[in-house]
Structures are given as structure tokens and as C-alpha cells.
Amino acid sequence: MATVKEKTKTKTETLNIEINGRKHAAKKGQTILDVAAEIGIDIPTLCHDPRIKPYGSCRVCLVEVEGARGPLVACATEVADEMKINTETDAIKELRKLSLELLISNHWADCIAPCVKACPAETDAQGYIGLINQGRYHEAVKLIKETNPFPAIIGRVCTRPCEDACRRNLVDEKVSICWLKRFVGDFDLNSENRYRPQKAKDSGKKVAVIGSGPAGLSCAYYSAINGHDVTVFEAKPEAGGMLYYGIPAYRLPKDLLDKEISTVTELGVDIQKNKALGDDFTMESLQKDYDAVFLGIGAQVASKMGIEGEDLDGVLGGVDILREIGLNKKPEVGRKVAVIGGGNSAIDTARSSVRLGAKEVTLIYRRSRNEMPAHEIEIKEAEEEGVKLKLLTNPSRFLGKNGKVNGLECVRMELGEPDESGRRRPSPVKGSEFKIEADMVIVAIGQNIEVEKTGVKSTERNRIQIDNNTLQTSIPNVFAGGDAVVGPDTAIGAIAAGRRASIAINQHLAGEKIKLEDKSFSAEKFGISKEDFKDEPKAKSVKMPDIKVSERKGFKEVEEGYSEKEALKEAKRCLECGCIKQNDCDLRDLSQEYGVDATRFEGGEMLHFDIDARHPFVKQD
Ligand code: SF4
Ligand code: SF4
Ligand code: FES
Secondary structure, eight states: OOOHHHHHHHHHHEEEEEETTEEEEEETTOBHHHHHHHTTOOOOOSSOOTTSOOOOOSOOSEEEETTOSSOEETTTOBOOTTOEEESOOHHHHHHHHHHHHHHHHTOOOOSSOHHHHHSTTOOOHHHHHHHHHTTOHHHHHHHHTTTOSOHHHHHHHOOOHHHHHOGGGGTSSOOOHHHHHHHHHHHHHTSTTOOOOOOOOOOSOEEEEEOOSHHHHHHHHHHHHTTOEEEEEOSSSSSOTHHHHTSOTTTSOHHHHHHHHHHHHTTTOEEEOSOOBTTTBOHHHHHHHOSEEEEOOOOOEEOOOOOTTTTSBTEEEHHHHHHHHHTTOOOOOOSEEEEEOSSHHHHHHHHHHHHTTOSEEEEEOSSOGGGOOSOHHHHHHHHHTTOEEEOSEEEEEEEEETTEEEEEEEEEEEEEEEOTTSSEEEEEOTTOOEEEEOSEEEEOSOEEOOGGGGOSOBOTTSSBOOOTTTOBOSSTTEEEOTHHHHSSOOHHHHHHHHHHHHHHHHHHHTTOOOOOOOOOOOOOOTTOOGGGGTTSOOOOOOOOOBOOGGGOSSSOOSBOOOOHHHHHHHHTTOOOOSOTTTTSOHHHHHHHHTTOOTTTTTTSOOOOOOOBOOSSSOOBO
């Protein structure tokens, strides 16, 4: 039993405080942080460690105390009687954000590797390259398929923004990330015990997907994993959308495409081919029979130049001719073919024309080679096959005789300041007109969308209008993504959009408010240069084996794929740029939570330290 003296002492040591409006009896000697923790109020901390004396250096635990001259650090401020504390005001949140931004400004590190950050699907390239390095191929595929169901396809056709961003470019040349993905995707597809994802239990909900292109199939794949009953409607005889009808078989063999698409049907997804919206079903009928609809109709109508002579016989759209090839029709091409455009579709059209027997194929592009959206390797392979590039050139009209095209009048272009796409804007050079002979002209400058068929609202640019936060169209249970929303984009962009839509659909079907995560926060090594890698041993990228130019007559696949030995050698080149703490880091989590702008104080002098491990449990890196 306590003595009177002891009772008096206890009484005097009890402090009445108020924290976020809640009254509490605190003990003398407790910090604001201790008291908050005791009553379940979370105050963020970074430098605080109960084993060491509070130092108050990171300032992310700032709180407001009534009557104080400024914000106080909760970890080092002891409570006082009648103290009124507020931990969650807007001003405090702003100050914490500022503290985090100051910390990040001198935190020379990459949470996520640049290759991962550059990928529209945020596929963990560093992770799967690491698994390939250890020979854990099925696990590598499992990791890829968390964000991209089609490693073998994308490993062949991706525009590879990850490789452009790869840090290894500062040492010698990029890691061939996509070819590694292709290797492991092929390995898994051809193995007896290929990776099969675990499905959630049957939700009892039905999802209709219109279009079996990369966006539609990606949405179908993840929706099936989420336990929904999915039906895909495809207007054409084969599944794959632009993957089937827009990419020639020498880049993406049809049997490989079908095989990887079968990993979607294996999940129970029903792909109904030759079923077109408007002809075989309507939006009304789908809404009656399904709980949610995803529109992944792509952009399939060739854009026009809008210049004189475009209706002449022999002037065609790039997607139209690629579609004919996809349908196995072997269209007739002219002797002298001119292809207009600088993207992958233009290159595909030009290379296909060579294979279909054209004697001379000229690719006309209005900017320079540096600005061509097509991937460098595709341009190089096209040149090897005889395609001539006519750069800084734009057609001003198509020429013809008796209703048939026989050439183009072109004008030379020069480059000015960058436009909204970041590429330098081309403008015509006065009086520079000249003629190019051609008995076939293929316009491959982009594609349009048939929005009107869908009955949902469109944007001014004739794309499907969606709410960017929920991906819902003007009809709430109808979602959309891919080219139909953003215009012609990459296959990996469409895959990312399809997956995102599957998350939105899943939340919607569960009756939840749709909340899609933004790209996750990542600190970045600003100002990194070749100098930082001067001691890194050089090792050139392993070349992709390909068939000889003389053998590239038909539509046989040109690139043959890495052997296991080659893949392992290439995987070893990865610098493992992303931080090992990326999935378990308070600084990163708080930066995400407080919406930190990692670039806010960019440009100041970065302090570099050697690792200091003298302290028993604090290591300065
Ligand atoms: S995960 Fe954490 S420790 Fe690693 S780089 Fe990002 S913020 Fe820094
Ligand atoms: S070196 Fe490896 S981790 Fe770094 S960017 Fe390249 S592929 Fe990614
Ligand atoms: S946790 Fe309080 S100042 Fe760092």
C-alpha cells in the first residue's frame, strides 16, 4: 500500500493534457510521442530510436502545441500540464512534407530502378533479371505477370522505354531487358509446368470485354484472377487485336501469339471471335447480361494525311495493309512503294512490303532519324533489308494518272523548337518541292478510333472519355482503356491500362469506392553521370542472334532469341540499381503518404559520405 507521501508524489506527477481534442492523464517525463502512442495516435518518425537520446534531427514528427512559438518535435518534447497538442493540422502536414523533401533532396539513392520507373506497367525488371541470374525462371515469369501477362509477346514487340532509361547506358550500353523477358517468357511457355496464377474464389460477377487487343486481354486476365466470369468479344477471326493484325509475323509469330493468349483462356476466359459490337451484340444487351464492361476497342482506322490525291488508287493506310497480311491474304504491293511515317507501324509496313516483293521501298519521315518513334533496332533491320529512309521530308500532294497514284510531291523540312510531344517541330523549307516516284503509297501516320459505335461520350479528339480517377466512361459500369482512350500507344501501355481497369472493375463490383494508386514514390540519383561508373568493369551487351538478311524473304521470325547461356551472361550485366529497402522503408512510405516532390530541392550540392558503421546500431550510408 502506498504511503501518503508517495500518493502525493504520484498526484503531482500526473499531467492533464489534451491531444487532438482527447483529454488524457500523462506522466511527467513522457514525450508527446510517448503519450500519442499510448492512446493510439500515430505521429510519423524517422530518426527516433527508443535506444538513443532524442536528437530531433529529421523533423517529421512535428506537432502543434497551443501557445508555443512554433511547431515542436514530438519525439524530444516532454509533455507539460494543461498542454494542448494537435498532430494533424494542414500546416503541420505541410511542414512534415517540407522536412521530408529536404531529407530526400540529399538522399542520393534510387528507391526503384530507372528501368522499372520507365516501364508504363512498372514491371519489376530488376527483380526478374535477378531471378534469371539465379536460374529461377518460373519465378521470374510469376513476377513479370504481376503487371504484364505477356512476357513472350512484349519481349518481342516492346518499344523498350526501360532500356532507354537503363543505368548501364552510363557504363557501356543498356542491359537487354526485353530480350531477357522474351527468353524467360519463351522458357515458361515451352515448359511442362508453366506458371499458372492462383485465381480468387468465384465472385459470381460477369465481366464483358470488347476487343482482344493487349488492353482487353490484360483486363480479362486480371479480372479472371480476381474471380470474375469473363467473356471477350472480338470482331475479327483471330484474337490479339493489333498484336495479330498490326505486327507482322517476322517480329511476332502467330503461333507464339496464340500460345501466350491461351494462358488467358486457361483461366476460364471465353474469347468469342467474329463477334462485332453493333452487329452481333449491343451495349444495351451487354449491360443487361454483365455486371461490368471494359471497352478495349483500340484505334484501328488509318489516319489520313488530308492532302490532294489521297483518294487515288494505290494510296492505302498502313493498318489496312498490315491487317490484310494478318488475315493471310498476301496483298499485292507495287514495285516502288513509298511509306509515310516514322513509327513502328510505318517500319512494319515498309519491311512487309519488301517481303511481299516490292523492288524499292522508301520510308518518308518529316523529322530526323533521332525523332523517329520506331525503335532503333527496327530501323536498323529495315535498312539491312533494303528500306531507304527519306528523312526531313513531307508529302504535299499525291500525284497520279488515270486515277492511279504514280508518285508524290514532297517538300523538305527543317526542325525548330520542341513541340508538346518534346520532339522538335518540323516546318517546310520554302521552294524545296521535289518529286518521288511511287506506284503505291502507304500512309502509316497513326490511327483513329470508332467511338460512335460504343454509345459512350467522346472527347474533342474523338477518343473515349473517361474519368481518369475511376476509368469509368459516361456509363458507370462501362470502363475503358488503351488506344481507344489515349490514342495510338504502345502495347505495354495498353497492358498497363487493361490491368488498371481490372482493379477499378474489381473495386466497383465489390461495391467499394474506386481508388487507384498513383505511381509510387521513388527517390532518384539526380545528376548521375558516366563519372560515377568509371570503375565499373565494362561488358558489352550480348547480341541477339538473328537470321541472315538473305534468308529474310518470307515472314519467318528474324530474331531468334537468347540461349540460356546468353541470357545468363546478359543478366549478369544488371547493376541492381533499385534500393534493397524499397519494400520496407519508412522514408519512402512517408514520402508517398505526404505526396513528396523528390525534385523540389533538386540542384543543390549533394553530400557524399563513406559508409560509417562505427556506432553499434546506427549506420550512416
Ligand atoms: S527505399 Fe528508402 S532507403 Fe531506399 S532509396 Fe528509397 S527512400 Fe532511400
Ligand atoms: S542496370 Fe539493371 S536495375 Fe539498373 S536500370 Fe538497367 S536493368 Fe534496371
Ligand atoms: S523522429 Fe522526431 S525529429 Fe526525427
